[in-house]
Amino acid sequence: MSAHSVAWPDGSVEVAAPPRPPALRAPAIVRLAGGTAAMAQAELRKIRHDPFDILTRAVQPMLWLFIFGTAMAHNHAIAPGGIEYRAYLAPGVMAQGALFVAIFFGLAVVWERDVGQLQRLLATPLPRSAMVLGKATGAAVRSLVQATLLLIVVAIAGVGLRWTVPGVIGALALLALGTASFACLSMLLAACLRTRERFMGIGQLITMPLFFASSALYPLSVMPGWLHVLSRVNPLTYEVEGMRRCLDGTGAHELALDFLFVIGFLVVMAAAATKAYPRAVL
Amino acid sequence: MLDAREAPPAAVAPAARSERRAVEVADLVVRFGDVVAVDGISFHVEPGEVFGLLGPNGAGKTTTLRVLTTVLPAGGGGARVAGYDVAADGLSVRASIGYVPQALSADGALSARENLEFYARVTGVPRAERRRRIDDVVVAMALETMIDRLARTLSGGMLRRLEIASALLNRPEVLFLDEPTVGLDPTARASVWERLHELRAEAGTTVVVTTHLMEEAERHCTRLAIIDRGRIVAEGTPGELRQRHDADSLESVFTAVTGHDVPDEGGRLRDVRSQRRMARRLG
Numbered sequence: 001m002s003a004h005s006v007a008w009p010d011g012s013v014e015v016a017a018p019p020r021p022p023a024l025r026a027p028a029i030v031r032l033a034g035g036t037a038a039m040a041q042a043e044l045r046k047i048r049h050d051p052f053d054i055l056t057r058a059v060q061p062m063l064w065l066f067i068f069g070t071a072m073a074h075n076h077a078i079a080p081g082g083i084e085y086r087a088y089l090a091p092g093v094m095a096q097g098a099l100f101v102a103i104f105f106g107l108a109v110v111w112e113r114d115v116g117q118l119q120r121l122l123a124t125p126l127p128r129s130a131m132v133l134g135k136a137t138g139a140a141v142r143s144l145v146q147a148t149l150l151l152i153v154v155a156i157a158g159v160g161l162r163w164t165v166p167g168v169i170g171a172l173a174l175l176a177l178g179t180a181s182f183a184c185l186s187m188l189l190a191a192c193l194r195t196r197e198r199f200m201g202i203g204q205l206i207t208m209p210l211f212f213a214s215s216a217l218y219p220l221s222v223m224p225g226w227l228h229v230l231s232r233v234n235p236l237t238y239e240v241e242g243m244r245r246c247l248d249g250t251g252a253h254e255l256a257l258d259f260l261f262v263i264g265f266l267v268v269m270a271a272a273a274t275k276a277y278p279r280a281v282l
Numbered sequence: 283m284l285d286a287r288e289a290p291p292a293a294v295a296p297a298a299r300s301e302r303r304a305v306e307v308a309d310l311v312v313r314f315g316d317v318v319a320v321d322g323i324s325f326h327v328e329p330g331e332v333f334g335l336l337g338p339n340g341a342g343k344t345t346t347l348r349v350l351t352t353v354l355p356a357g358g359g360g361a362r363v364a365g366y367d368v369a370a371d372g373l374s375v376r377a378s379i380g381y382v383p384q385a386l387s388a389d390g391a392l393s394a395r396e397n398l399e400f401y402a403r404v405t406g407v408p409r410a411e412r413r414r415r416i417d418d419v420v421v422a423m424a425l426e427t428m429i430d431r432l433a434r435t436l437s438g439g440m441l442r443r444l445e446i447a448s449a450l451l452n453r454p455e456v457l458f459l460d461e462p463t464v465g466l467d468p469t470a471r472a473s474v475w476e477r478l479h480e481l482r483a484e485a486g487t488t489v490v491v492t493t494h495l496m497e498e499a500e501r502h503c504t505r506l507a508i509i510d511r512g513r514i515v516a517e518g519t520p521g522e523l524r525q526r527h528d529a530d531s532l533e534s535v536f537t538a539v540t541g542h543d544v545p546d547e548g549g550r551l552r553d554v555r556s557q558r559r560m561a562r563r564l565g
Contacts, residue, residue: 018302018365021377023406023452031406038403046391049432116385120449123351123381123458125373126404 023125032133035126039134043141054142058149061097065089065154068217083250086159091171091243092216094150095236098143098179103207105139106186109277110199122278129274132187136270139183140176147175161247170246170255177262178239184269191276216240235265302365304329304456304488305350309359312345319345321512322359327456327490327505332482334503335492336532342512343492344384347460350490351381364455377406380449384460388445390434394425397433401448415451422484423447423477439470443477450481457481459491463498475502496532508536515539 026034047054069086108114121131151168154161189206193199211217213227214236220228231237242258244250305327312320320342327333335343348354350363352372361368364378388397398419402412420426423443428436433444442462449457459478463471479502481487493499499506500520508516508523516523516539520532527538537543 017367017371017374021364021374023377024373026406034406035404038400041403042389042392042396042400045396046389049391049393116383116387117389119353119383119385120381120387121404122353123376123379123383124401124405125377130404 028127031125032127032130035130036133036137039130040137040141043138047142047145054145054149057097057101058146060100061093061146061150062153064093064096065150065159066157069093083248084160086157087161087248088219088244088250089217090150090154090159090161091247092214092240094147094171095175095178095214095240095243096211096216097146097150098175099182099207099210099236101143101146102139102179102182103186103203105135105142105183106188106190107196107199107203109187109190110194110196118278128278129270132184132270132273132277133180135187136180136183136266136273139186140180143179144172144176147172162249167246171243174239174242174246174259174262177259177266178235181235181262181266181269184266184273187273187277188269191273191279210234210236213237214240215244235262238262238265302329303327303362304331304364305333305490306362307346307350307359308361310346310349310356310361311358312342312349312354313357318512320349323507323509323512323514324359325507325514325517327488329455329488330482330486332478332489332491332502332504334499334506335490335509336494336496336499336503336506336536337492337509338494341494341509343494343509344460346509347381347458347490347492350375351379351458352376377452378455380446380452380454380457382442382445382449382457382459382462384464386441386445388433388436388441388448390432393430393432394436394444395429397444398448398451402451405452407451412451415453419447419450422450422481424473437470438466439473442466442470442474446474446477450487453485454487456488456490459489461492461494463493463495471498478502496536500532508532508539510536510540 024031065086069089072089073085075085109118118131122128155163185206186203189202190199193202213230214234215231216236220231220237223231238253238258238261241253242255242262245253245255245258303326305325307326308324310320310323311318323342323346335346337343345354349356349368350361352368352375356369363375366372366374366378368375388394389400392400395416398416399412402416407415420429423446425440425444425447428440428444433441436444446457446459446462462478463474466474475498478489482489491503503520505519506517506523507514516527516535518526523532523535524530527535529535529538
């Protein structure tokens with residue numbers, strides 16, 4: 001669409017536009033960062049007003065850790081290299097809990113909860129990528145609160161992780177990046193599927209295979225060949241392996257590779273979601 | 283009080299603001315596949331008007347608003363808002379307007395103040411001015427007593443006023459409201475309109491509003507366009523329209539210019555569903 005084909009009532013083809021509005025004085029990158037921060041802040045405030053959701057969502061990973069983990073502790077086939085199985089499992093269930101938070105974040109859109117808000121945001125100078133990054137950061141904020149709760153419980157229960165400050169920070173950083181990218185994937189799906197029923201189906205269809213075809217529950221070495229291949233391209237594997245390297249030193253990859261893979265996945269998903277997501281609300 | 287001209291931003295001189303048309307639409311066409319939702323409409327809005335787009339559901343009102351707010355691209359023709367071309371300089375348009383969609387846009391999980399703080403940030407209100415602007419719109423929309431309540435606990439009329447307040451933070455040149463009183467009871471309706479008229483009187487804000495309620499358009503719009511099946515079939519002040527068609531109400535004008543009655547409120551399942559949900563939420 002260009003202006004040149006328009007028959008303006010005053011007969012003009014081009015009219016000198018007024019100067020740029022003052023709201024646009026800040027450079028685009030500053031507005032992007034500011035908008036993303038505003039959305040993340042809103043998410044934190046929502047958690048503060050209503051922490052119930054976070055608490056209930058933290059229960060499932062704990063069940064995996066303390067029931068499944070305890071039951072499987074003596075299965076030497078999956079308990080790798082003499083390390084306590086629950087210590088091995090802890091990063092896996094943290095990532096799994098965060099994955100669920102992220103995937104069901106997109107549901108908010110198809111549930112129409114956010115429809116008016118997003119229509120509204122589309123008509124503000126907020127960059128569209130900030131809408132996606134802001135939502136993704138919101139999901140990451142939620143997952144960080146949840147993961148911190150889990151880490152506290154794990155510490156109290158005496159699960160033998162290597163507790164170092166850089167290790168915990170590194171693990172949480174990787175978890176946040178992974179959650180943000182899965183939230184982008186979820187927004188992309190929401191944009192394509194558009195109805196709640198379809199989303200619920202696909203959401204389940206995606207989370208469980210992602211979870212099982214990763215090294216969240218068992219090491220890559222016990223997987224049959226085909227599953228090994230799948231988990232090698234599964235971003236969740238890299239997220240979990242990196243967290244493991246940070247928290248208990250058993251990660252199978254190089255930490256840099258894990259970060260690179262997860263960041264790459266985030267960039268691709270954020271770009272795709274930025275293109276598709278705003279359409280979901282129209 | 284809320285006065286957009288009280289301290290004009292350095293970049294926009296007040297004279298420039300009042301001399302040019304707030305909205306200009308020329309031969310606008312929007313198609314969705316084979317469906318022509320907006321079929322070559324032209325109209326303009328002068329600064330300070332309360333301009334109504336009046337028509338039944340599905341007439342093309344919301345689609346027109348979405349083009350004017352740059353959310354949807356035009357399929358033909360063009361439009362300028364606050365002097366900026368919606369196609370060529372959408373960003374400047376978005377920085378110059380306020381928009382309240384029909385769907386609920388306040389965040390129920392945040393307090394009224396937090397909603398305002400959020401929109402102040404995303405619409406680019408400078409940090410140093412945020413507090414003052416928020417205080418201004420709180421007064422303008424009479425939100426003082428509910429400012430610290432969670433938005434989900436507010437009544438429908440209060441929510442609408444909160445949404446309008448958050449659309450005023452950037453001191454918009456043009457405020458677009460899509461069916462602002464749908465789902466509200468008569469008292470809440472009256473209160474929303476009362477605040478809008480005060481805003482217009484005090485700040486001179488131009489308001490473009492869509493509605494399917496003939497009576498509401500007649501009472502509150504300074505000028506309006508009747509839109510039916512994507513075309514503008516009549517335009518003028520409510521008085522002019524009645525006089526021109528020798529009618530005692532806009533409803534009769536509508537019948538006279540379209541050749542059919544105001545259709546039953548039907549709409550697609552999706553519209554009906556979202557409206558009912560909206561009404562329930564706004565309760």
